[in-house]
Amino acid sequence: MSDSFAPPAALRTLQMDSLLGALTDAPRWAIYSIAAAVALTAILLYRYPYRERTLHYRNLPGPASSNFLFGDFPKVQSHPTGRVMQAWFNEYGPTVRAKLLLGDNLIVTADTTAMGFIMQHADHFIKPPAQTRMITRLLGHGLLNVNFDTHRRQRRVLNPAFHPDAIREMVPHMFTKAYELRDKLMEACADPDYADPETAAPRPEDVVAGARKVNMNKYLINTTFDVIGLAGFDYDFGCLREGNHIVTTFRNAMSELQRLTLFGVLQQMIPALDIIPSKRNKLADLARMGTSGVGRECIARKRREMESLHKDDLSKGTFVGKDLLSLMLKANMAKDLLPRDRLDDTEMAYQVSTFILAGSETTSNSLTWTLYRLAMHLDVQQRLREELDTLPTDEPSPEQLNTLPYLENVIHESLRLDPPVPESMRMCTEDVMLPLHTPVKGRDGTMIDSVPMKKGDMIITGYMQVNHNKDIWGPDADRFNPDRFDRPGIPARKAPGTWGNITSFNGGNRNCIGYRFALAEIKAILFVLLRHFQFEMLPSSPTITAKNFIIMLPWVVGEENVGSQMPLMVRPLEQ
Numbered sequence: 001m002s003d004s005f006a007p008p009a010a011l012r013t014l015q016m017d018s019l020l021g022a023l024t025d026a027p028r029w030a031i032y033s034i035a036a037a038v039a040l041t042a043i044l045l046y047r048y049p050y051r052e053r054t055l056h057y058r059n060l061p062g063p064a065s066s067n068f069l070f071g072d073f074p075k076v077q078s079h080p081t082g083r084v085m086q087a088w089f090n091e092y093g094p095t096v097r098a099k100l101l102l103g104d105n106l107i108v109t110a111d112t113t114a115m116g117f118i119m120q121h122a123d124h125f126i127k128p129p130a131q132t133r134m135i136t137r138l139l140g141h142g143l144l145n146v147n148f149d150t151h152r153r154q155r156r157v158l159n160p161a162f163h164p165d166a167i168r169e170m171v172p173h174m175f176t177k178a179y180e181l182r183d184k185l186m187e188a189c190a191d192p193d194y195a196d197p198e199t200a201a202p203r204p205e206d207v208v209a210g211a212r213k214v215n216m217n218k219y220l221i222n223t224t225f226d227v228i229g230l231a232g233f234d235y236d237f238g239c240l241r242e243g244n245h246i247v248t249t250f251r252n253a254m255s256e257l258q259r260l261t262l263f264g265v266l267q268q269m270i271p272a273l274d275i276i277p278s279k280r281n282k283l284a285d286l287a288r289m290g291t292s293g294v295g296r297e298c299i300a301r302k303r304r305e306m307e308s309l310h311k312d313d314l315s316k317g318t319f320v321g322k323d324l325l326s327l328m329l330k331a332n333m334a335k336d337l338l339p340r341d342r343l344d345d346t347e348m349a350y351q352v353s354t355f356i357l358a359g360s361e362t363t364s365n366s367l368t369w370t371l372y373r374l375a376m377h378l379d380v381q382q383r384l385r386e387e388l389d390t391l392p393t394d395e396p397s398p399e400q401l402n403t404l405p406y407l408e409n410v411i412h413e414s415l416r417l418d419p420p421v422p423e424s425m426r427m428c429t430e431d432v433m434l435p436l437h438t439p440v441k442g443r444d445g446t447m448i449d450s451v452p453m454k455k456g457d458m459i460i461t462g463y464m465q466v467n468h469n470k471d472i473w474g475p476d477a478d479r480f481n482p483d484r485f486d487r488p489g490i491p492a493r494k495a496p497g498t499w500g501n502i503t504s505f506n507g508g509n510r511n512c513i514g515y516r517f518a519l520a521e522i523k524a525i526l527f528v529l530l531r532h533f534q535f536e537m538l539p540s541s542p543t544i545t546a547k548n549f550i551i552m553l554p555w556v557v558g559e560e561n562v563g564s565q566m567p568l569m570v571r572p573l574e575q
C-alpha cells in the first residue's frame with residue numbers, strides 16, 4: 001500500500017543525485033552551516049522536549065526556567081543568598097525541580113526527611129564530579145572531596161584529632177590570636193590617619209569620634225587563618241601581623257573559582273578544559289602547591305621532632321604536639337591500623353590544605369555575621385558583654401565558656417540564621433526513592449510523598465531554609481532572637497544535623513569534622529572582642545547583602561568593586 005505513494009526507483013535516484021549534486025556544488029561554509037544547524041536542532045530537541053518528557057521526576061512542581069541556556073542559577077546568584085529558593089518553597093512546597101545548564105534538571109529540597117536521608121546515605125549522594133574536580137585542583141585529595149572507602153579511611157585517621165579533649169588543648173592558640181586581633185584593632189582605632197585598605201573610604205557621616213570604619217570580615221579572615229595555622233599544624237602564618245603570600249595566593253584562587261565566568265561554566269561541563277592554563281587553573285595549582293607545601297614542611301618537622309624524642313621506637317612518638325597535624329600523625333601510627341589504611345605524606349599534606357580552606361573562611365564568616373547581628377541589636381550585644389564580664393579571667397577555659405548560656409544562644413542563633421555554608425549539592429550514585437516529610441502537589445494534581453532518583457541525578461539541599469523553617473523555629477524564624485532557645489516547645493520538631501537541631505554543620509558521616517573546633521574558636525574570639533569593643537552599624541547605613549559563593553559572603557550594595565566586605569564601626573570600650 002505505502003509503496004504506491006513512493007516515487008519510482010528511477011525518480012528516487014534522480015532526487016538523491018540532485019540533492020548530492022546540490023550539496024557538492026554548494027560552498028563549504030553552507031554545508032558546514034547545515035550540518036551545524038542539524039546537530040544543534042538534534043541537541044536542543046534531546047536536551048529540552050525529549051528529556052522533559054522522559055524525566056522520571058517530571059511531576060515535581062517547580063518554577064518555569066528563568067533562562068533558556070543557563071537555567072535558574074543566574075537568577076539564584078543575582079539575589080541575596082537563599083531568597084529565590086525560599087520563594088520556590090513558599091509557592092510549591094519544600095521539594096521542587098529547577099533547571100541547571102542547557103536544560104538539565106535538578107531537585108532542590110529543604111525537606112527535613114529528605115535531607116536526613118541524604119545525610120545518612122553519604123555513599124548514595126556524593127559531591128558532583130565537576131565540583132570535586134575543582135576542589136581537588138585547589139586542595140588535593142583531602143577529606144572534603146574524597147568518597148567511599150577513601151573517605152572512611154581518611155576520616156578514621158582524622159577523627160581523634162577533633163575529640164573534645166584534643167580541642168581543649170588548642171584553645172590557648174585561639175586566645176593568642178584573638179588578643180593579637182584585639183591589638184590590631186586597638187592600633188587602628190588609635191591612629192587618626194587610619195584608612196582600612198580593604199573597604200571604601202569612609203563617607204563624611206562615618207567619620208565619628210572614638211570609632212573607626214573597619215572591614216571586620218577581612219580582620220576575622222586573617223585571624224581564623226592564623227588560628228588554623230597554629231592550632232592546626234603548629235605554624236604561624238602571621239596574617240594578622242604582616243600578611244602571608246601563601247594565604248594571599250590561596251584567597252585569590254578562591255575568589256577566582258567563586259567567580260561565575262563562561263570558562264568556569266564550560267570547564268564544569270568539559271573536563272578536557274582542565275588542561276588549559278587559564279587564570280583560574282593556574283591560581284588553583286599555585287594555591288595547592290603553597291598550602292600542601294606548608295603541610296609537607298610541617299610533617300617533616302614533626303617527624304624530626306619525633307625521631308629525636310623516640311630514636312629507638314618511632315611508634316612511641318606520641319607526644320610531639322597538641323595540634324591537629326600531630327594528632328593525625330599519631331593516629332596514623334596506631335598499631336591497630338593496617339598499613340593499607342594509613343595515609344601517606346601526600347595525603348596527609350592535602351589535609352593541611354583542606355583545613356586551611358574548611359577551617360578558616362567558614363569560621364570567619366560565621367563570626368562576621370554574628371558581629372553584624374550584634375551591631376544591629378546593640379541590646380543583645382550589651383547583654384552578652386555583661387555575661388562575658390561575669391567570668392573573672394581574661395582567658396577562660398572551655399569549661400568556663402560553656403557555662404555562659406547567653407553566649408551559647410547568640411552563637412546558636414547566628415549559625416541558625418546565617419549558615420556560612422548555606423546549601424550543598426549532591427549527585428545520586430544509584431537509584432533510590434527519596435522520602436519526603438512534607439508531600440508536595442505534583443504537576444498533575446496528585447500528592448507526592450517520595451521522589452524517584454536515578455544514578456547521576458543532581459540535588460541541592462538548602463541548609464539555610466531548614467534553619468529558617470517556621471514549623472520548627474516558630475513564626476519569627478527569620479528574626480534574630482537568641483532567646484528563642486529558652487522558649488518552651490522550641491524547636492517544635494526535629495531537624496537533621498550534627499549540632500543544635502540546625503543543619504549548618506551538615507550531618508551523618510559527611511558532617512563537619514571541625515564543628516567543635518569552630519565553636520570553641522568563635523567563643524574565644526567573641527569573648528575577647530566584645531570585652532574590648534562595641535560594634536556598630538555605619539551611620540551611612542549601607543545595604544549589606546549576602547551572596548553565596550560556596551560560602552555565604554557579605555557584600556555592600558553599590559560597592560561590589562571592593563569585593564566581599566563587612567564594614568562596621570569599631571569603638572574601643574573604656575577599660
Ligand code: HEM
Pocket residue numbers: 143144145155228354355358359360362363366419420421424425503504505506509510511512513514515517518
Ligand atoms: C562555623 C564554622 C564551620 C561551618 C559552618 C562548617 C560547615 C561545614 C559543612 C556544612 C560541611 C559539609 C560540607 C558538605 O559536605 O557539603 C563541612 C565539612 C567539613 N568541615 Fe566544616 N564548618 C566549619 C568549620 C570547620 C573547621 C574549623 C574545620 C577544621 C578545622 C572544618 C573542617 C571540615 C572538613 C574537613 C569537612 C569535610 C568533612 C567530610 O567530608 O568528612 N570545618 N563543614
